[in-house]
Amino acid sequence: MMACQIRRDQEISHQIDSQHPATMSFLRPASSSSKAAFRNTTAIRHYAGKPDTSLGDPKRENLRRALYPSNIRNRPTPVGTWRPDVARALQRAIPSVQAHETIERAWLLHKRHVRKQREAELSRKFEKMREAMDELYKLDSQLYLQANRADDPRAKSAQEMEMAKKLKVSEVRTMDARIPGLFPRELKVPTDTPSRTGWNYDYKPFQRPL
């Protein structure tokens, strides 16, 4: 029925075309064939057109694609906002749910063992230290008092000031570099491989204030 309707419209439009060309726009029905006929008749001009991005430096195009990835999920995007084979990769990586949970529990147990061992060692060391301080308290109260004092890193002792007067400027700097009460910077963090030169056996002694 639609097809008949369209054909009748086309017949009507043909008749109108042939008879009255000037008044065609008001009476012409909105059918697809008439729309096609309308487009073919006029030329289209682009004034604000996009420049051709395939020429020249692709940097701008890369940046644009990185900053504004498309939503269409047909391939992995430049910034990787979507990976198509996630499920397949995960199936390869994880053997099964039960296996994964077992591995997780084994790891937590291992961490617990390491932690307990470390805590036990620390508590043994602390116990020895407490014992030593108790004995020191019984033996000599003055030494005990002095052992309990905290070092003030900002304070310079009388001995340090005495030495500063006698030493050269570079030596004074060396002396000042080791601050009492703070860790020395020569205490290095362990690395994956040792240094190529190894341990420094040729250390020149420097008299530091006690």
Added chain:
Amino acid sequence: MLSRHVLKRAVGCSNAPARRAFATEVVPPAASPPAPTPPRSKKADKARISTAIILNRSPIITKSQTPFETAFYSYQARIRRALSNPFPHDFYFKQGSLLQTRFNMEERTREKQAFGPSFLPPEEVDAAKAEADKAAVEQLAQQEGEGEELAPRTHEADLKNDVKSLDRQGQRNLYLLLLAEENGKQVWRFPQGGVEKGDLLHQAAQKDLFAECGDHMDTWIVGRKPIGIYKPSPATPEEPQNNVFFFKGHIMAGQVRVDGKSIKDFAWLTKEEVGEKVEKDYWEVVKDILSDF
């Protein structure tokens, strides 16, 4: 035995131990040298105080992973790789450049290692081009050079088992042990010495260390508090009870130089090796002070 007291009189030590200035002190520093000790009981009269130093060379290299840890970390890396976004090589490398080709080749091998060789679809590149790419990447590697060689984790001191070396057993904590001659017997012990009048314990510890081991070492005593006490039973009942307070120290550079008179030998040993060399009652005290690994 040449104690530090004898040495001091012989050499004529000039460094008077100075009292540290404290900001929060109640008594002004200039006014009071260490106060005279209160009248002691007879028992305390018999007590002697000495200091000893447990000199530690900290680990130089990180601890090796156990097989379980290695397996777990690689398992977690596979999962992370599966879940994470693929690397945007179009953005970071110039299209068609040799570095991009090299990166993609390396990435393919990494994915194969993680998920198995049949995971990735076969490459659509033809054989000739693949060969050319491989040759170009190899040439690039040769041009760039291998980079600096890393030192191996086991030192030759490990192979020779040289106990005087400070490069041995890079992962472990090493402790300094001295072979001292006391009353005709040779005992392995930590550096030890008496406390002079007016010295604080940690200052005495430092002085004792230099007296017995030489000062060609960069050492640092940790804090002012002792970490342990050893009370050897006196040989005769008339002798005063000796209280040996242990202090922890770190060595950062240099080496021990023994005089050979009272101290015959030295060694840098791990905890188990110390346990093998040292007396039983000494070990009972010291074993809880040393680090296990």
